[in-house]
Amino acid sequence: MTNPNGNLLEVKNLRTYFNTEDGEVKAVDGISFQLQRGETLGIVGESGSGKSVTNLSLIRLIPSPPGRIVSGEVLFDGVDILSLPEAEVRKIRGRRIAMIFQDPMTSLNPFMKISRQLMEITQLHLGLTKAQAYEHAVKMLETVGIPDARSRADNYPHEFSGGMRQRVMIAMALSCQPQLLIADEPTTALDVTIQAQILELIKTLKQATGTSVILITHDLGVVAGMTDHVIVMYAGKVFEQAPTGELFARPGNPYTKGLLRSVPDPTDERGELYQIPGLPPDVARLPPGCPFAPRCDRAEEICRQEFPPFVQLTSEHFSLCHFANEVYETSK
């Protein structure tokens, strides 16, 4: 992740705030990360950690009256998306950066045939004719494994099951062979067997087309199986970032450790499941100091007073903690 050249995506100090009745909510408060070509990055966090807002900020889909991107840079292939005019950003969306959403039930327009929804993208971005776009749509449906794609292409979304709809979303996203695919909790709304299929689908398609993937999830199991690097978010900040194997083997942050401990271990005979005590903070009213301090079992007075530093543990492993080195040393 420290490769200075050839990074497909470089996010620098992204801040997205929302003006609400409760005050200014700093949903994303100074996030930085990089993504290399062909790589899969996982973004892990609890609800409210800011992971979805990060994604939407990357392609500037934040609803603008309450929210705004306050500062930061999003360098996509060297060009800062945040400084482009809206028309240029629209050319990137769908064409070079594609996004799939969490709930396939509601992500498709219920009044439009699947074929039309697929065709719109290629007609818009690639300038295909209606006939070409239709053929392309059928081909994409076949690629994602829709049975009988040609006769099903003219069906409506409600005629597909949940897993099928998610496949359709993936087909839509990959229609123009984007350089980056952002998958926002793509399997959360699906049952477990379908989850495995969808993830495998994403993985195989990614290998075949060389697309880079940002995978957002709260499921550590998914992260372990799919990603090259991981960032762990909490209260709008990056708490830890590391290559996946390293993060699981040697976490450097108490929060990450807590998350890993929370994953139920089927071989564990003890009765109770571990959970990190307390609740995620109200991002509108963050305490000074480390946002995780109220819940951290490692916390000391300095954690409550001072905001922790972003400590570099190895060349690719960083942790936001006053005691990062110590935590790192003591994890196995």
Add this chain to the structure above:
Amino acid sequence: MNDDRPTIPGDQDQPEPGLTPDPAPSYRAGDVIHTAPEFAIADADVLAAERGDVIAGTSLWRDAWRRLLKNKLAVFGMIVVLIITVASVAGPSVIKRINGLTPDYIPTEVAALRSLPPLTAPDGSFSWLHPMGTDNQGRDLLARVLQGGQISLLVGVIATLVSLLIGVSYGAVAGYLGGRIDNLMMRFVDVLYSLPYIIVVIVLLALFRSQTGRGQVILLFIALGSVSWLTMARIVRGQVLSLKNEEFVLAARATGVSTPRIIFRHIVPNTLGPVIVYATLTIPTIMLTEAFLSFLGFGVQPPLASWGSLATDGIQNLGIFPWQLVFPGVTMALTLFSLNFLGDGLRDALDPQMRKV
């Protein structure tokens, strides 16, 4: 898609039996995914419809149509409207061909043919020539009623279309853009709403009086259409407000679709249910307004006739020659009822599934 995809050995085989119910394999060798049988489409995830058990898919419109047909009153309304429309459109030409009478034909032997009762000849004997009698100038009433139908229906439909066009665009834009623009636009609507619209229409018509009959009718379209778009705008705005936060709108924006396209291609089609219902109910309202205007003398001018103007003429001789009012009046009332029944039926047929989103 690039074609130098890696093929994974072993996928050249047939899919494992029992996993895909289809007789023919649904994926073929060389395809990138689903090459390992354990990742083939799980039986559990395939709906009966996807398996091919159901032959035809149903769209939401077809369901609505089926539901509409079950509503007897609505079907009655639909049929009556259809009959009257066809009769109005084709009637005058048919009558002309049969007995050479046109709606504005004033016969030369004027005195004898004035105000004939229905089915009567000038000498008092039975005659098929004038099934509805004649008016006080000797014109065949049936032909006039049918032509009246043409004009009334035309005014109703086209003025509704005008109000539809203005109302839907206005409401959709206001609803989607939201914020201050929406506020401004809807306050403007509120102001217009408070004006007594009959007076506005009368003023418009008085200012722009047209010389030709046809010109007057076109003026009516515009005048009536431009005061009746307000409720349509409100309805559409409400729908758009609730739809614009749906995830499919976000998904569409994420594929780079521009705002006007989102509004008119993605959101507005989803609002068609209430729009259709309201449009069907606007037509009779406009027809009644036009009748009232004719009563005041601002509607169609002779020799053109609308049901309203015919009724107005008929009132003058109500005691003596009642048929001159009864026929146009009953026909108009029948049409209005039928349109209302149809509108109610459409509302019942379309409403539940609009909520299914």
